[in-house]
Amino acid sequence: xxxxxxxxxxxxxxxxxxxxxxxxxxxxxxxxxxxxxxxxxxxxxxxxxxxxxxxxxxxxxxxxxxxxxxxxxxxxxxxxxxxxxxxxxxxxxxxxxxxxxxxxxxxxxxxxxxxxxxxxxxxxxxxxxxxxxxxxxxxxxxxxxxxxxxxxxxxxxxxxxxxxxxxxxxxxxxxxxxxxxxxxxxxxxxxxxxxxxxxxxxxxxxxxxxxxxxxxxxxxxxxxxxxxxxxxxxxxxxxxxxxxxxxxxxxxxxxxxxxxxxxxxxxxxxxxxxxxxxxxxxxxxxxxxxxxxxxxxxxxxxxxxxxxxxxxxxxxxxxxxxxxx
Amino acid sequence: xxxxxxxxxxxxxxxxxxxxxxxxxxxxxxxxxxxxxxxxxxxxxxxxxxxxxxxxxxxxxxxxxxxxxxxxxxxxxxxxxxxxxxxxxxxxxxxxxxxxxxxxxxxxxxxxxxxxxxxxxxxxxxxxxxxxxxxxxxxxxxxxxxxxxxxxxxxxxxxxxxxxxxxxxxxxxxxxxxxxxxxxxxxxxxxxxxxxxxxxxxxxxxxxxxxxxxxxxxxxxxxxxxxxxxxxxxxxxxxxxxxxxxxxxxxxxxxxxxxxxxxxxxxxxxxxxxxxxxxxxxxxxxxxxxxxxxxxxxxxxxxxxxxxxxxxxxxxxxxxxxxxx
Numbered sequence: 001x002x003x004x005x006x007x008x009x010x011x012x013x014x015x016x017x018x019x020x021x022x023x024x025x026x027x028x029x030x031x032x033x034x035x036x037x038x039x040x041x042x043x044x045x046x047x048x049x050x051x052x053x054x055x056x057x058x059x060x061x062x063x064x065x066x067x068x069x070x071x072x073x074x075x076x077x078x079x080x081x082x083x084x085x086x087x088x089x090x091x092x093x094x095x096x097x098x099x100x101x102x103x104x105x106x107x108x109x110x111x112x113x114x115x116x117x118x119x120x121x122x123x124x125x126x127x128x129x130x131x132x133x134x135x136x137x138x139x140x141x142x143x144x145x146x147x148x149x150x151x152x153x154x155x156x157x158x159x160x161x162x163x164x165x166x167x168x169x170x171x172x173x174x175x176x177x178x179x180x181x182x183x184x185x186x187x188x189x190x191x192x193x194x195x196x197x198x199x200x201x202x203x204x205x206x207x208x209x210x211x212x213x214x215x216x217x218x219x220x221x222x223x224x225x226x227x228x229x230x231x232x233x234x235x236x237x238x239x240x241x242x243x244x245x246x247x248x249x250x251x252x253x254x255x256x257x258x259x260x261x262x263x264x265x266x267x268x269x270x271x272x273x274x275x276x277x278x279x280x281x282x283x284x285x286x287x288x289x290x291x292x293x294x295x296x297x298x299x300x301x302x303x304x305x306x307x308x309x310x311x312x313x314x315x316x317x318x319x320x321x322x323x324x325x
Numbered sequence: 326x327x328x329x330x331x332x333x334x335x336x337x338x339x340x341x342x343x344x345x346x347x348x349x350x351x352x353x354x355x356x357x358x359x360x361x362x363x364x365x366x367x368x369x370x371x372x373x374x375x376x377x378x379x380x381x382x383x384x385x386x387x388x389x390x391x392x393x394x395x396x397x398x399x400x401x402x403x404x405x406x407x408x409x410x411x412x413x414x415x416x417x418x419x420x421x422x423x424x425x426x427x428x429x430x431x432x433x434x435x436x437x438x439x440x441x442x443x444x445x446x447x448x449x450x451x452x453x454x455x456x457x458x459x460x461x462x463x464x465x466x467x468x469x470x471x472x473x474x475x476x477x478x479x480x481x482x483x484x485x486x487x488x489x490x491x492x493x494x495x496x497x498x499x500x501x502x503x504x505x506x507x508x509x510x511x512x513x514x515x516x517x518x519x520x521x522x523x524x525x526x527x528x529x530x531x532x533x534x535x536x537x538x539x540x541x542x543x544x545x546x547x548x549x550x551x552x553x554x555x556x557x558x559x560x561x562x563x564x565x566x567x568x569x570x571x572x573x574x575x576x577x578x579x580x581x582x583x584x585x586x587x588x589x590x591x592x593x594x595x596x597x598x599x600x601x602x603x604x605x606x607x608x609x610x611x612x613x614x615x616x617x618x619x620x621x622x623x624x625x626x627x628x629x630x631x632x633x634x635x636x637x638x639x640x641x642x643x644x645x646x647x648x649x650x
Contacts, residue, residue: 044636051633140637266631273630273637274623278611280641285610286603288645298599305598306591308376311369312461312598316605320613 011042018145019050021084023118029141030120033134040137047144052269054086054143057252058168059153060161060193065176066200070239071153075111077245083148088138089121090131090154090164118147133283135164136276166193167272169265170255172248174198175214177206194232196251202236202244211236230258289319336367343470344375346409348443354466355445358459365462372469377594379411379468382577383493384478385486385518390501391525395564396478400436402570408473413463414446415456415479415489443472458608460489461601491518492597494590495580497573499523500539502531519557521576527561527569536561555583614644 017025032040057074061067071087078085111117122138135152142150152168154161165171173194199210214234233251237244259265289298301315342350357365382399386392396412403410436442447463460477467475477493479486490496498519524535539559558576562569584590614623626640 041638044638048630048633048636052631136637269631270624270627273627273640276637277623277626277630277640277644278614280637281614281644282607282611284641284645286607289603289606298602299595301602302595302598305373305602306377306594308373311373312465312601312605313366313369315598315602316609319602319606320609 011039012046015043015046015050015144018141021115021146023115026086026118026141026145027120029145030122030138033137033141034122036134044137044140047140050144050146051140052143054139054147054150055170055256056139056143056150056152056168058165058171059151059174060165060171061174061176061198065174066239067153067174070172070174070198070200070237071151072111073237073239073242073245074151074248075117076242077249078149079111079114079116081249084116084146086118086142086145086147086150087120088135088142088150088152089119090135090152090161118142118145131161131164132275133279136167136272136279140276162193167268167275169259169268170195170252172196172198172252174200175210176201177204177210195230195255196248197232197234198248199234199236200239203238203241207236228262230255230264336364337371340368340371340375340469343466346440346471348440351411351443351466351470352445354470355447355463358462358466359447361459369462369465372465375469375471376465377468379464379472379475380495380581381464381468381475381477381493383490383496384476384499385490385496386499386501386523390499391564392478392499395497395499395523395525395562396476397436398562398564398567398570399476399573400442401567402574403474404436404439404441406574409441409471411443411467411470411472411475412445413460413467413475413477414444415460415477415486443467443470456486456489457600458604461492461597461604465601487518492593492600494584494593495520495577497521497523497577499525500535501526502529502535520555520580521573522557522559523573524559524561525564528563528566532561553587555580555589 014025014029018029029043032043037043059067059071059074068089071089075085075087111119120138122134139150139152152165154165165173171193173196175197177199197214199207199214201207211234218232233254235244235248235251237248239245256265259268298319301310301318304310305312305315339350339354343354354368357368384392384396384399393414396414400410400412436444445463447459464475464477477490479490490498496518498521500522502524522539524532524539526532536559543557558579560569560573560576562573564570581590584593623644626635626643629635630637630640
């Protein structure tokens with residue numbers, strides 16, 4: 001159905017035009033991901049020979065730390081280095097994504113006339129597989145389309161969004177001065193996902209305190225240094241004035257060089273592929289679940305669980321067993 | 326393994342003691358959920374005859390709107406009405422859950438000496454199924470343990486967290502004056518999940534503007550009213566001074582009465598059971614995936630996807646097909 005959407009453009013042609021730098025072709029491919037189109041199967045096949053080139057940088061942080069301004073500054077800096085840059089703003093359409101969203105999206109239009117820049121918000125609202133299903137496939141489109149650098153900015157700040165940002169080659173966690181309480185509350189999570197901490201708005205009071213707090217939290221004081229592991233670095237920026245951006249890119253490159261020397265880049269990409277395969281397999285299994293049982297029988301199982309006649313484990317067993325046949 | 330954890334207490338005994346009002350037994354059952362214990366199967370069976378009594382109220386909103394203060398005020402009000410109350414604070418251990426978290430958890434200890442109140446933060450960090458797997462099972466524990474009212478407060482503000490809050494019988498969305506930009510940015514999501522909007526901190530400037538903005542957004546101005554549907558109500562509170570809490574409970578009761586009269590309560594509970602069954606079935610399928618293929622063969626598929634020798638759809642097909650045998 002919805003044949004009109006492609007308007008005669010077959011998938012191979014769309015991919016060729018995307019690789020040729022046509023933003024509308026790229027956008028249409030990403031729409032196919034958002035719509036969970038059946039044609040994604042063909043898209044994946046057409047992209048396969050072309051993937052693995054892009055450097056994927058994840059970017060996350062609380063509302064108000066300057067994520068979009070930083071993304072914009074990074075775009076400009078990478079453009080100055082001659083790179084083709086894509087921005088994927090993953091927006092789960094959460095009701096609580098914070099106030100700055102719309103304005104910043106507009107600000108990104110600084111780059112609107114630059115053919116070497118592609119910017120796209122993506123929502124996976126309503127799709128069963130959610131962000132973990134849609135994001136890797138969108139990244140695959142951008143990678144296959146030949147972008148050198150892909151910035152993935154997550155708008156929401158929950159479990160799914162953090163997972164998205166942490167699945168990049170290099171993950172930047174943004175902070176701003178005066179948000180020390182949040183750091184305290186959350187240290188466990190931050191320690192794990194950040195490859196590089198960016199203390200943005202570093203011209204404000206308290207920037208050095210934030211850096212010091214971070215250092216203490218990370219145990220960078222010199223007490224212990226695990227020789228094999230990457231020690232997250234800390235970079236101060238004022239993205240709105242484009243200060244510190246070159247240093248940030250230097251750190252990103254340093255992290256990339258470290259990953260390559262240790263084989264970590266390949267491991268991360270394999271992990272991402274595993275997640276992607278699993279998400280597609282699970283979505284396909286979910287579909288089969290519905291097929292095998294029909295809506296009526298699933299609904300009866302749910303009623304039995306509500307009434308207490310059975311429990312959800314027994315109900316799940318019933319479904320899984322039948323799938324084995 | 327970890328037999329010592331149960332210290333000889335079998336699951337039937339734990340459930341009996343939980344129903345008897347022993348907080349430690351309830352806490353231990355919830356820990357089994359967090360740990361994704363194999364004993365959950367027995368727990369679910371032992372709980373089944375006892376579920377379906379509790380009223381489940383979801384509570385969500387941006388950092389700073391006063392979620393924990395509101396939860397605490399609701400606990401006090403329900404206790405004054407003689408109800409046993411449980412609070413489940415669903416905390417995905419997101420790095421960015423906002424600064425107020427720890428302090429507010431402490432404040433909740435107002436209720437620490439009241440045997441009719443059970444308060445628990447739950448993290449599902451690291452578990453494959455995430456919040457959608459763990460939360461319904463924790464609610465089932467609290468429901469089966471005989472609590473009259475269960476407040477589910479989500480700490481994070483992303484896709485998974487909003488889904489959790491919206492799976493309650495009645496979902497409260499909290500706002501505070503002066504956050505109008507956020508409303509604008511997010512109206513679509515808010516319209517969908519809120520049964521009742523709570524404008525907290527209503528003694529601050531701008532409270533009436535927030536209410537008016539909400540009304541306009543909701544089309545409550547009188548232009549169209551869908552006769553069959555629930556029209557989200559708006560309640561002003563100052564939770565820190567316990568103002569407006571009785572009115573809020575009145576609205577919650579009104580919503581419950583409406584749901585019962587329309588059969589919506591039963592539908593919501595069935596939907597929740599369906600989600601729960603599906604999450605358990607998918608987790609079980611994921612396990613089987615690993616069993617069927619072994620780590621080596623999955624890893625090879627991922628490598629082939631990274632190198633472009635195959636694409637993730639073909640890789641997922643391989644897995645799903647083998648599961649059919």
